[in-house]
Amino acid sequence: xxxIPASGERVRTRLPGRRPLTILGERALEILIRLxxxxxxxxxxxxxxxxxxxxxxxxxxxEFDPKxxxxxxxxxxxxxxxxxxxxxxxxxGSVAVTALAMVIAVPxxxxxxxxxxxxxxxxxxxILKIVIELLAAIPxxxxxxIGLTVMSKLIVTLTGAPVGVNLLNGxxxxxxxxxxxxxxxxxxxxxxxxxSYREAAEALGATKLQMIRRVLLPAARNGLLxxxxxxxxxxxGETMAVLMxxxxxxxxxxxxxxxxxxxxxxxxxxxxxxxxxxxHYRVLFLTGVLLFCITFAVNLTADMAIRGLRRK
Amino acid sequence: MNLTSGTSRSLYALTATLTLAVALITGCxxxxxxxxxxxxxxxxxxxxxxxxxxxxxxxAWAEEYKKVEPSADVEVSGGGSGVGIAALEKGTIDIANASxxxxxEEIELTKKNTGKEPKEFTVGFDGLAVFVxxxxxxxxxxxxxxxxxYSESGTVTKWSQLGVQIPGVKDDTIVRVSRQxxxxxxEFFREHVLDKHDFKLGSRDMNGSKEVVxxxxxxxxxxxxxxxxxxxxEVKMLRIASKKGEPAVEPTVENTLSKAYPLARSLHLYTxxxxxxxxxxYIDWILSSxxxxxxxxxxxxxxxxxxxxxxxxxATTAAATTPAPATx
Numbered sequence: 001x002x003x004i005p006a007s008g009e010r011v012r013t014r015l016p017g018r019r020p021l022t023i024l025g026e027r028a029l030e031i032l033i034r035l036x037x038x039x040x041x042x043x044x045x046x047x048x049x050x051x052x053x054x055x056x057x058x059x060x061x062x063e064f065d066p067k068x069x070x071x072x073x074x075x076x077x078x079x080x081x082x083x084x085x086x087x088x089x090x091x092x093g094s095v096a097v098t099a100l101a102m103v104i105a106v107p108x109x110x111x112x113x114x115x116x117x118x119x120x121x122x123x124x125x126x127i128l129k130i131v132i133e134l135l136a137a138i139p140x141x142x143x144x145x146i147g148l149t150v151m152s153k154l155i156v157t158l159t160g161a162p163v164g165v166n167l168l169n170g171x172x173x174x175x176x177x178x179x180x181x182x183x184x185x186x187x188x189x190x191x192x193x194x195x196s197y198r199e200a201a202e203a204l205g206a207t208k209l210q211m212i213r214r215v216l217l218p219a220a221r222n223g224l225l226x227x228x229x230x231x232x233x234x235x236x237g238e239t240m241a242v243l244m245x246x247x248x249x250x251x252x253x254x255x256x257x258x259x260x261x262x263x264x265x266x267x268x269x270x271x272x273x274x275x276x277x278x279x280h281y282r283v284l285f286l287t288g289v290l291l292f293c294i295t296f297a298v299n300l301t302a303d304m305a306i307r308g309l310r311r312k
Numbered sequence: 313m314n315l316t317s318g319t320s321r322s323l324y325a326l327t328a329t330l331t332l333a334v335a336l337i338t339g340c341x342x343x344x345x346x347x348x349x350x351x352x353x354x355x356x357x358x359x360x361x362x363x364x365x366x367x368x369x370x371x372a373w374a375e376e377y378k379k380v381e382p383s384a385d386v387e388v389s390g391g392g393s394g395v396g397i398a399a400l401e402k403g404t405i406d407i408a409n410a411s412x413x414x415x416x417e418e419i420e421l422t423k424k425n426t427g428k429e430p431k432e433f434t435v436g437f438d439g440l441a442v443f444v445x446x447x448x449x450x451x452x453x454x455x456x457x458x459x460x461x462y463s464e465s466g467t468v469t470k471w472s473q474l475g476v477q478i479p480g481v482k483d484d485t486i487v488r489v490s491r492q493x494x495x496x497x498x499e500f501f502r503e504h505v506l507d508k509h510d511f512k513l514g515s516r517d518m519n520g521s522k523e524v525v526x527x528x529x530x531x532x533x534x535x536x537x538x539x540x541x542x543x544x545x546e547v548k549m550l551r552i553a554s555k556k557g558e559p560a561v562e563p564t565v566e567n568t569l570s571k572a573y574p575l576a577r578s579l580h581l582y583t584x585x586x587x588x589x590x591x592x593x594y595i596d597w598i599l600s601s602x603x604x605x606x607x608x609x610x611x612x613x614x615x616x617x618x619x620x621x622x623x624x625x626x627a628t629t630a631a632a633t634t635p636a637p638a639t640x
Contacts, residue, residue: 073513078394078493080508089513153530162487162533163516243519248492251514259516269519273394273494275401275421 051288058282069286075250077270077280085283087290089250093167093260094294096253097242098235100171101178105235106228108175109182113227114212116183117190129184136180140240147173147245161257163247168256170246174238178231185230189223190216222306229302236295239264263291357385358591362396362409363496364520365438365539366579369610370409373598376606380597384590390520393496400582401425406591408582411438411496411539412503428585435598437613439563440500440575441540443528443547450476452551452560455505455574461486461535462501464510471533481532489524489536490515497521500577501537540568541611568613579612 058064063083072086116128151172152164193216201211247259267284274281360370367390374386396408397418403426414430422430442458444450457474460466468474471484478484490511491498502508518524521538528536529546540563543549551560554574567573587595597603604614
């Protein structure tokens with residue numbers, strides 16, 4: 001006992017009553033936590049694998065033409081005469097709705113985040129945060145319902161469009177759905193900027209707006225970009241609300257008042273009827289792979305953008 | 313400052329806890345109720361899925377049948393004829409509703425997957441009505457004109473091309489309202505109006521018959537199609553001529569039954585093989601006069617009761633053609 005080095009002695013005194021069983025339990029817990037961490041990678045790979053496995057056989061059949069799939073607007077999956085699987089109009093619809101949603105959501109979302117983080121009082125802040133979290137908890141089908149009933153009538157009366165379910169409607173609904181995400185993550189990013197930055201700016205005589213523009217926004221840009229991209233992710237992947245609000249028409253829109261159909265809505269609407277294993281079924285899964293690739297590209301660009309910003 | 317924020321936080325927490333508690337209590341209550349009903353009934357529910365045209369009448373049948381046979385439990389869902397048939401192919405449902413016939417390859421696939429041949433029951437007839445807004449002066453249209461509006465190769469995109477002036481409308485582009493491809497009505501329209509050619513892309517493809525009628529009712533320049541049972545006061549059913557120049561026929565019960573109306577169709581139920589037990593009893597009841605009465609009340613035309621149906625049929629005709637007076 002006396003031969004035990006001092007450090008060992010210290011450990012014993014610091015952790016009294018530590019038994020081998022406790023140590024074992026701690027190890028097990030550590031492994032469990034590590035597994036949960038790695039499971040994310042596993043699940044992403046597994047999802048991609050299964051979706052791709054359902055889709056793959058159609059890639060090697062003669063009736064499938066990858067060029068047509070990506071760049072043709074002709075979506076006739078159940079045609080009696082000439083089956084065509086062109087998803088360009090659907091991809092365009094997804095991108096257009098998301099872009100419109102972001103044009104609306106980014107200024108409002110970031111504005112709200114800045115207000116909550118920098119301008120509002122303590123009480124107001126608490127209330128705003130709870131309400132915004134409540135907004136994020138509204139189910140997408142309810143948003144779709146609002147789009148279909150309230151928003152579509154508003155759009156018809158205000159713009160004179162023949163039909164209220166269109167690109168604009170879908171864009172507004174998606175914007176409303178992604179604003180809460182942008183606000184809460186954006187606000188977290190701003191909060192993470194140390195107060196010393198603010199104090200330094202104020203000490204240099206900067207006004208509040210100067211301080212936000214020159215100090216806070218550059219300091220929090222990574223987090224703010226992440227907030228916007230999570231908003232984009234939500235908008236691209238949203239299905240039910242766009243299915244109800246966009247009018248579900250396969251076409252390249254000529255303006256915000258035209259109806260569109262998105263990739264996600266198309267899968268939701270058609271997978272139920274496609275016989276398992278049929279080319280239509282496989283092509284719908286391939287559309288899923290395409291969607292996966294789009295979100296992957298968005299995330300990758302975001303990641304590279306953040307890295308690029310960091311290096312500067 | 314700390315104190316206020318602390319109080320509000322604990323208030324918030326309290327509210328959350330209360331809400332949760334209430335949710336738990338109601339949730340438990342619901343659960344108990346559900347188990348007690350299943351314990352009392354002890355039947356496997358009859359699963360019915362498919363045609364959106366038939367979903368209203370299928371629901372009415374299920375409710376009405378419950379009164380006759382309280383132990384029965386029929387679960388109805390829609391989605392479209394294609395969805396019902398796809399489920400039947402997998403053998404996950406007992407009855408598929410379809411407003412079109414099953415295709416040979418669908419029958420093949422069902423046999424391959426389940427080992428049973430689908431059995432068809434014709435449970436009623438329906439006229440597929442073409443709707444326009446009530447402000448549209450048009451009152452009849454030929455199948456050929458419909459095809460030029462809806463078909464991929466069709467050239468008509470504006471009402472003025474058909475000589476129609478809609479009052480109070482600047483842009484008279486025709487808003488084509490269609491159904492999504494899982495719909496039996498969609499396939500029926502494609503087969504009988506477009507002669508199996510494809511639809512022109514860019515139509516608003518609605519989820520259900522009711523949504524088609526609603527959109528046509530709120531859009532002055534719209535045209536759409538659905539089962540005639542879905543007519544409302546906001547839309548007008550057009551008389552249909554098989555060919556340009558031939559007399560147009562109104563979608564009524566008599567005209568559907570006599571097949572004078574060009575877009576008359578049959579409504580089907582499909583089962584896996586010969587139905588047995590509860591499913592058989594249910595289908596027998598649907599085909600009985602009580603079941604057919606329910607069908608008729610929902611605006612469809614019953615089967616095999618042509619002469620007897622006239623008196624009750626007139627009532628349905630009157631109900632189904634209410635928007636017609638606006639025509640003239």
